[in-house]
Amino acid sequence: MRVVFSLLGAIVALSLGTVAAEAHPHVWITAKSEVVYAPDGAMTGVRHAWTFDDMFSTYALQGIETKTKGVYTREELAPLAQTNVESLKDFAYFTFAKGDGKKEKFNEPVDYYLEYKDSALTLHFLLPLKAPVTPKQLALEVFDPSYFIDFKFDDKDPIKLVGAPAACQMKFQRPNDETANTQRLNEQNFMNGDNSNYGAMFANKITVNCP
DSSP states (O other), X not given: OOOOOOSSHHHHHTTTTOOGGGOOOSEEEEEEEEEXXXXXXXXXXXXXXXXXXXXXHHHHTTTOOOSBTTBOOTTTTHHHHHHXXXXXXXXXXXXXXXXXXXXXXXXXXXXXXXXXXXXXXXXXXXXXXXXXXXXXXXXXXXXXXXXXEEEEEOSSXXXXXXXXXXXOEEEEEOTTSHHHHTTGGGSOOSSOSSGGGGGGGGOEEEEEEOO
């Protein structure tokens, strides 16, 4: 029986403890995300769609049996998808949230699946908060602290607010924005204490202000 390896966990684990001077990405992800709200205006979670680079997608698919050569159905990819989302817990899902300055925690992903299209794998999942929040300011960051994985948000519609109150305003800052780079090393980041914070310099930052 083929052993289903983790798409993220086993590989990212190899990078932990890498010193900042040597850190560089080995896996590239193009992301789209949605910040999800309940009818009462509370933020309830984040829905991600992460598309892996072609080379890594090809590697990840090795050994998976399919009915049609070159075609991978959601059902055939389901065991790999489950292993992937389970492994993400060890890395805080690469998603860090604060509501009015207070760190928020997520439950385990739901509604997850893998999709194969145009020679690339995309991992879809919903990351629910442990409890809905209604902060005046919500701050989200998506990044790999070790910078083994590079997260680049899609050029078109990278972030959406789903069901948010009409008065809420969103700001999205990419890691290559000039205002983001020079201050990162001196900021107090979402992670605590160790040198894997190097990747915070390359964080994608979403801020939602709701009066």
